[in-house]
Amino acid sequence: MKRHSVSRPRRALATGAVLAAGALALAACTPSASENGGTADPGTPSTSQTISVWHYFSDENQVQILEDYKEIFESANGGVTVENVFVPYDQLNPRLISSAASGSGPDVVVFNGADAGTLALGGALAPMTGYWDSFADAGQFPDSVVHRLDGEVYAAQGYVNLLGLWYNAEILNEIGVEPPTTLDELNDAMDAAVAAGYAGITLSGLPNSQGEWQAYPWLTAFGFDYADPQVEPLVDAFTMVQRWTESGALTREAVTWDQTVPFQTFAAGGVAFAENGNWQQGTAASTAGFEYGVVPLPIGSSGQVYLGGEGQAIGAFSANPDLAWQYLEQTYFSYDGGVIAADLVGSIPSRLDAAGDDVVTSNSLLDAFATSIANNGGNYPAPAVPAEAVADQQLEVGQIWSAVIGGQLSPEDAAQQMVDLLAGLL
Amino acid sequence: MRGGRTPGTARLSYESRKRRTQLLFVAPAVVFLAAFAVFPIIQLFRMSVSDVRVSNLGSDWQFVGLENVVRNLGQGAFGGVVVNTLLFVAIVTTIGLIGGLAVAILLAKSGRWSATILALLVFVWALPPVVNGSVWKFLLGTQGLINSVLLDLGLIDSAVPFLFDDRIALLSVAMVNAWVVIPFNALVFRASIISIPAEAFEAARVDGASRWQEIRFITIPAVRPTSLVLFVLTVVYGFRSFDFIYVMTFGGPGTATTTLPFLGYVQAFIRFDFGLGSATAVIAVLMVAVLAVIYSRSVRREEIG
Amino acid sequence: MRRRLLAEPVAGPLRFVVFVMYAVPLLWIILTSLKSPADVIGSQSSFLFEPTFDAYVTALQNVGLYTAMQQSLVIATGTMVLVLAIAIPAGYGLARVDSRITTVVLGLLIVLQMMPQTANVIPLFQLFGQWGLLDTNLGLIIADSALLTPFAILLLRPFFRSVPTALEEAAAIDGSSVVRTFFSVVLPLARNGIATTGTLIFLLAWGEFLYAVNFFLTPINYPLSALLASQVSAFGINWPGLMALAVITSIPILILFLFTYRLLREGLTLGAVK
Structure with a gap:
């Protein structure tokens, strides 16, 4: 009886072993890449070209x-x-x-x-x-x-991407305004759009680098500078943004939006403006069922637009x-x-000669972006931010931007908090 | 649940032999985990007490003791993050467990309806977080289905700011996480329920027990060991899951939906401050370690006592 | 059908509620996969849009899809087998031995389970680099298994606990050894738990993505989960593409589930006979 009992578990154990071995064999036999697809490991030094x-x-x-x-x-x-x-x-x-x-x-x-x-x-x-x-x-x-x-x-960067002000020409016609060239004109246009039952603007308020990238033009428009962070310009900028959310020109939902959603929302109609990039050309052409155009963000002479890409x-x-x-x-x-x-x-070619090519100059949308580069283009990230602090700065400014749009922080608190944070980073 | 053991003299040697063999059953797992899971833990703990940035990840790590923890505590938002985490875990665990058990009881009987719903649940559970997260982001949006339905029914006057109001957003994200956990808990609860001998229910029915009494006196006691482990697994899930927060709110507005695992991820892989991120992860691990001690003790008490 | 519904005045409607809670998001996924990108935002809560199969055509035309599906299958199956081979004996051992060791091991398993997956990537990358496991399926299976084994052991243990020791003792009196009893008595009785755990492990390994994109150096090795990730770009998400791929990649899951569901149902009747 005892001897008999030994053989069964052995067989069972053997089955287990076979199963496990089978799994490993299965695992080992199928890395398909190295056989049919050139170099398997781009990290290993190789003599091949x-x-x-x-x-x-x-x-x-x-x-x-x-x-x-x-x-x-x-x-x-x-x-x-x-x-x-x-x-x-x-x-x-x-x-x-x-x-x-x-x-x-x-x-x-x-x-x-x-x-x-x-x-x-x-x-x-x-x-x-x-x-x-x-x-x-x-x-x-x-x-x-x-x-x-x-x-x-x-x-x-072989080419740059940057933000501009997209506008819905039909709404602007209806409310009788021209594409804005100053912040005051923009605010007036948005008030008129809201009064006519439209939304004013879409942008991204995500609490990360995307939010910071979208916030930067507005902050600098009031004279903010990372090289010398001051509270007052930030208070002005944040006050303006909260006026937008209070009037309904900008939905607070923007805090959950990456840069794609706000543009698709704009392209679906019913919104006067969108702060968005040149890379949206294709989406605009395929989606927007209305006349649209782009002007440089109306952020004055101090305002800066990051040259991303x-x-x-x-x-x-x-x-x-x-x-x-x-x-x-x-x-x-x-x-x-x-x-x-x-x-x-x-995308706008970085090379000055290529930026003058017909592809760019014959395209009125790209031309607006090219103008913006010349007038307001700024290094991305801002040169005043040391390399080791860039990630922190983008994240924390993005969070404050998000809290301002979400209405959690007053403009004064947000501005003070941001200046304090930057003091620790710069 | 089990009869107590009565160790006779003849059984004792068998018992000890048996016990040794049974302990050997654990050996492969110990070897495997020691080889592939322990090294990362050691590295995590080492990192949490070192100054590891992007520039010295591959080279020498400078020991800084508790500085990373101190830096974390020094940030004004950290207390809020801990509170967010506890709230989040509490919601996910409570709803995830009760919902899971309820669904398991509803679907315990085999049938076409049960099979369909169960298949649906597992299907949805297996979808990647980015898919489920995006879906809920849309359903909960201002123009989304839920707000539209509520508005059409006249239950609300204006859209509910599910994901962008700092008081509601955390609740919304936690509910979506609970929604994802329920299928998993239901599946495990169900496996445990259908293992209950049918005679138990038949006997109860002969005694005239109501459906509710059956659940109360047969089902719930039978799934106790399972619910204990599911409780632990759900709490752990709550303490380490950040995918939905990442997709739905990115911790915002501001930091209103930032929890410890999300903070740790952001610190380590967006800010590339590996030391700080590891310290955050270790804090979460230690919070769960307290739970682990309570769990293993209560398991022992329950099973021996 | 009608009589059964009447007999269950509470359960029927509740089941319907559960159904709706999970069917609506799924319906939304399918609807989105049939929209053009323009309609995703434009017709968010309406059913009025012109359906298009563009997203499916794009996904199915991708030659990588089939390699990726094969990869997913190998990785998920391999992980499931390896995890079960390790976790089943461990779960049983820990269910039967009552000692301080059990307490300590259980506690450690919970701590392991608590490890953030992101924190494992860098150490495992170094480890696999030294052992030549980078860019191999075996490496990924090992990584996934190391991630899922603690979970599987914790999950399996209560199922082994609920197998009455009396049955094992009876087998022992008949002269059966511990190992033999395990295979002939314990395993069959714990099969509900094993089937459930196996299914869950398979699904988790199927969806695992972080290790896949980090430990496979060449995209040709990427499994389906990584293809899904490619729908999330620097500027946003391609929703129709993402949802179409989600539907396509989930179909094998559905087939697997229907298969194991039969198993579970048979388990029920056999258990009743015992």
């Missing part, structure tokens, strides 16, 4: 830019393969930083330009000062799109930085590269 480009684009047109660049570079350089690697937006920075901490990473990174300092500090980007200084066309790029840290160039850099652990630079030089930083971006997604 492949460069990996990490990016976060999933929109069809944005991806097309990368495809076009890949084709340009591959056909100009025989034997070279460009591998575009998609990483979800929220995961790109963490993944770059954790890869860098263990000594790996891509050849080229296309990332949110505002994070250049953070990524450079994190050791994810290679300094490209040498390449930049000997770059013949470097003079074509305004200084505000070149990201430096401790005297080294770490990234540059993606930064391009060489990965710190690239096995072939020379080739990576060649890629950037022949695609993102070239005249044709800028024109491609303008043509496909409506």
Whole structure:
């Protein structure tokens, strides 16, 4: 009986072992990439002429830019393969930083330009000062799109994205106002729109960097400056915004909106204005069933609009930085590269020569944005904010912006709180 | 629930042999978790007492003791964040458990309706948070379905600011989290209910027990061990879940819906202050550790006593 | 049907309430997946819009979808098998041994369960880099299993607890060893719990996304959950695309559930015979 009982559990144990082994075999046999898809690990140094480009684009047109660049570079350089690697937006920075901490990473990174300092500090980007200084066309790029840290160039932006004031021409006609050129005109127009039963404006009040990016033009319009944060201009700006939420010109729901929802809300009709970007051209054309236009945000001479968009850099652990630079030089930083971006997604080329191309000047929407760059364009992030404090500053200012729109803080408290916070960061 | 053991002399050696074998059953889990789950914990605790920024993540971490905790406490909003967390956990746990049990009882009997609803519940539970979160963000919006229905029925005069009023937003997000937890709890409760021998219910019916008495005197006692573990799992979920907050409010307006796990995430992966973020996570872990002690003790008391 | 509803004056309507609570959001997901991006905001709470299958066409035309589905299947199955292989014996052991060790282990499992997943990414990335597990399915299965095993053990333990020890003792008197009793007596009686836990583990592994995008270095290895994430871009979310992919990726889940539901129902009748 005893002996008999030993054999059954053995069999049972064996079954368990087979099951487990089966699972592991199943796991081991299917990594499909290394067999059919070029280099398996973009982080490992290799002698092959492949460069990996990490990016976060999933929109069809944005991806097309990368495809076009890949084709340009591959056909100009025989034997070279460009591998575009998609990483979800929220995961790109963490993944770059954790890869860098263990000594790996891509050849080229296309990332949110505002994070250049953070990524450079994190050791994810290679300094490209040498390449930049000997770059013949470097003079074509305004200084505000070149990201430096401790005297080294770490990234540059081949094109910029920025905010403008979109307007619903039909509503403006109905209430009999022209597109505003000053804040007073804007406020009057919004009052008239509200009186006629429309909403005034849509924007993002999300308590993060998106909120800060949208708040900046209004704050600076009243003379706020990160280099010397003062309470009064902030009180004025916040008072104006709370007047909007009280009159119903701006819904407090904006605190839950990223930058897509407010634009789609505007495009659905019934809203006079939207503070939104040049990248919305496609959405406007396909969605808005009314006449619309864009003017520069009416923020006076002190007002600033961040010049955002993606930064391009060489990965710190690239096995072939020379080739990576060649890629950037022949695609993102070239005249044709800028024109491609303008043509496909409506980004404004950073290069002065490319910004004067027909693609931009013949497009009245893009032209308004280009004017805004010339009059109000500002570095993103603001140069007064040290690289290690950028993430904190964006988040905390975004939270205060959100609390002002949500009505939790009075303009005075919000302004005081923001100045105190910045004193600790700057 | 089980008969007490009466250790006879002959059984004792068998008992101890049995116990040793049964302990061996735990060995693979201990080895596996020691290899892959303990290292991250050690790193988390080390980080929480070190100054780890984006610039020294891969290199030497400077020991700073409790400075990260002090920095956290020094922020005016931290107390509010702890209160938010406790409220959030309380709502998710209470509604998640009671709702889960109620749904499990409703769906315990096999049938087409039960199968359909159960399938629906599991389907919805398995959807990624970004999907469920987006859906609820729309349903709860000013122009959303819920406000439209309430307005049409004349129950409210103006749209309820579900997600952007600082007093309501936390409640809304917690309710949505409870809504997501209910299918999970219901499924586990149900597995435990259908394991109750049918004779128990038959005997009760012969005695003329009402449906309510059946639930009160048979079902609820039978699911006690399960509900204890579900209680713990739901509380832990509440203490570490931030996906819905991320999708629906991003902690706002201001910091009105910021909870500890969300704060920890933001500190570590948006501000890249890994030390501070780890300290926040450790504070949450310690709050739950208190619960863990209470749980393991009550398990022992209940099972031995 | 009518008679049964009448016989259950409370349960029937309550079931309907539960149904509505979960069907409405699902309906909204399906409706959104059939909208053009313009209609998502424009017709938020109305059913009047022109349905379009664009989002589905785009999703299904993506060649990556099929590789991703295969990846998800391998990862979720592998994780489920590995977790169950480790957690079933552990749950049983911890259900039967009453000692200080049990208390300590249970407490530790809760602390493990409490670990924020985001905090695991960087240490595991370093560990997997050293062991050559990055960019492999095995690595991801191990990571997912390490994440889900504490949960599975905690969940399984009460199910083993509720198997009467008297049955085991009877088997022991017949001369059955501990291991054999476990397989022949305990496992069959705990199958409801095991099936439920297995289903939950599979679903959790199916939806896991953070490890997938961090430990797979090449996007061609990404499972479905990562494709879903690609609908969330820097500027906002592509709702029709997201919802269409959510529907597509959930269909295998539904099939799995219907399969295990049968299992659970059979479990009920067998249990009644015992």
